[in-house]
Amino acid sequence: MARHIFITGGVVSSLGKGLMAASLAALLQARGYRVRIRKFDPYLNVDPGTMSPYQHGEVYVTDDGAETDLDLGHYERYTGVSARQADNITSGRIYQDIIAKERRGDYLGATVQVIPHVTDAIKDFAMAETEDLDFVLCEIGGTVGDIEGLPFVEALRQLRNELGREQTCFVHVTLVPYIAAAGELKTKPTQHSVRELTGLGIQPDILLCRCDRELPESERRKIALFCNVRPQAVIPALDAPNIYAVPLQYHHEGLDAEVLHHFGMASEAPDLSRWNDITDRFEHPEGEVTIGVVGKYxxxxxAYKSLNEALVHGGMANRVKVNVNWIDAEIFEKEDSEIAAALEPMHGILVPGGFGERGTEGKIASVRFAREREVPFFGICLGMQMACIEGARSAGIEKANSTEFGPTEEPVVGIITEWMGKDGLEKRAEGGDLGGTMRLGAYKAELSPNSHIASLYNATEISERHRHRYEVNASYRDVLEGNGLIFSGMSPDGLLPEIVERPDHPFFVGVQFHPEYKSRPFEPHPLFAGFVAAALRQARLV
Structure with a gap:
């Protein structure tokens, strides 16, 4: 039976529970254990798919088409284990399922309540599909005491009683702030947070204490005394020089050893060679490049978390530091002089995905700059669509545009209402619901054998993750290819353009999917590795 590790947070949000969960899973994996990480999100949205990036950051997409919390990206990048729909659940989805059952009469007239119906659903989620695992790590979003998180805490309390202490471990992430006026670290916030958690029926087994300086041994003993844990279970978590140094830092502080001690398991040395290699590549680059990301968030x-990390991975593949210059696309819609001033210092230009019309003309201007100045260009999702619109306009179709932004005489990009999915033909109404109605998840594409993209992948068939509801109109293919923009990747049925490129350009690639979702520090995505390599060649020319 899998052992369960439940991760909670207290005092304030943004303490790094997601990175902690990913790091601990990676350390257990380095000892040969099979792991999976799950995220409980207490908000009432069914999923984050319709939430603004400014509200929730990026929406991460899994192979099976789930729109999830961005922490699942950390989980995948650190462990290499592909996340699934079953690895992220929200209060909204739980209540949606329960209400649907109540409407069908599945509860046989019983009064539907938080306990046991909601808590049972949470427990079922935590326990599902865990038969072949050694450890399941479950992170609860928010902080202890949040009213929306109470059913989750209660469900975990019940699970501890049902599974026993020998099968469950509670790790509580808390804050030990430094008060400059007093000149010391303060443990009282941690004590209050643990008291709050204990009042809900859960005694934490391990405390991960975020602090910005060394935690003295005396303070560790004090925390252990007041919080009813052994001193070795008080783990300092100082700020790391980069996020990929976190697993090594937590191992040095004894986090993974303490978890194994809790479960009464032998603590043999893990194989951390790949994490040592990753941190060495990050901390000792042999050059640097600057990438301009022209976006709207x-x-x-x-909002571009996976994208930023994929660029870092591309730098690791080439052993260079990648400096990312975040550029608001809207500034290019005011003065043409702004474009040259902002983009001339860049060694590569990347136009990422997004939704809505705002900033799109600035993105198109960026594509034009990259094409005319022969600066390496990488367009992702909306970025590919903007490259196609720019290509059509440069071919003389001045009114080329996307139906996403309103009616247009030249719909180079239009809404996709049907496509071949994993279970056959999928259809969407143009005016239908927004949530969960896009082309989501992993789909295959076939690459032209002699194309640049095929050489980057070293393959002619690929599978990548999608998240979009608009597509490049294949009826413009002849016009675009006549102007040098080649359709080098198509869906297997030949109907949907997946990749475009300019063979006469140093690096000009646009993809309809999101390759950043599948990039790992120890396995950089070939498109990001190739893009950074092209930017490095550009840097050496300057």
Whole structure:
């Protein structure tokens, strides 16, 4: 039976529970254990798919088409284990399922209540599909005491009683702030947070204490005394120089050893060679490049979390540091002089995905700059669509546009209402619901054998994750290819353009999917590795 590790947070949010969960899973994996990580999100949205990036950061997409919390991206990048629909659940989805059952009469007239119906659903989620695993790590979003998180905490309390202490471990992430006026670290917030959790029926087994300086041994003993844990279970979590150093840092502080001690398991040395290699590549680059990311959510970098990490991975593949310059696309819609001033210092230009019309003309201007100046260009999802619109306009179709932005005489990009999915033909109404109605998840594409993209993948058939409801109109293919923009990747049925490229350009690639979702630090995505390599060649020319 799998052992369950439940991860809660207290005092304040954004303490790094997701990175902690991913790091601990990676350390257990390095000891040869099979792991899976899950995320409980207490908000009432069914999933984050319709939430603004400014509200929730990026929406991460799994192979099976789930729109999930961005922490699942951390989980995948650190463990290499592909997440599934079953690995992320929200209060909204739980209540939706329960109400649907009540409407069908599945509860046989019983009064439907938080206990036991909601808590039972949470427990079922935590326990599902765990037969072949050694450890299941479950992270609860938010902080202890949040009213929306109470059913989750109660469900976990029940699970501890049902499974026993020998099968469950509670790790509580808390804050030990430094008060400059007093000149010392303060343990009282941690004590209050643990008291709050204990009042809900859960005694934490391990405390992970976030602090910005060394936690003295005396303070560790004090926390252990007041919080009813052994001193070795008080683990300092200092700020790391980069997120890929976190697993090594937690191992040094004894987090994984303490977890194994709790379960009464032998603690043999893990194989951390790949994490040592990753941190070495990150901390000792042999050059650097600057990439301009022209987007519309640049005010919040979490909106492009996977994208930023994939660029870092591309740098690791080439052993260079990648400096990312986040550029608001709207500034290019005011003055043409702004374009040259912002983009000339860049060694590569990346136009990412997004929704809505705002900033799109600035993105198109960026594509034009990259094409005319022969600067390496990478367009993702909406970025590919903007490359096709720019290509059509440069071919003389001045009114080329997307139906996403309103009626147009030249719909180079239009809404996709049907496509071949995993279970046959899928259809969507143009004016239908927004949530969960896009082309989501992994789909195959076939690549032209002699194309640049095929050489980057070293393959002619690929599978990548999608998240979009608009597609490039294949009826414009002849016009675009006549102007040098080649359709080098298509869906297996030959109807949907997946990849475009310019063979006469140093690096000009647009993809309809999101390759950043499948990039790992120890296995950089070939498109990001190739893009950074092209940017490095550009840097050496300057």
């Amino acid at each position: 640049t005010g919040l970098q979490d």
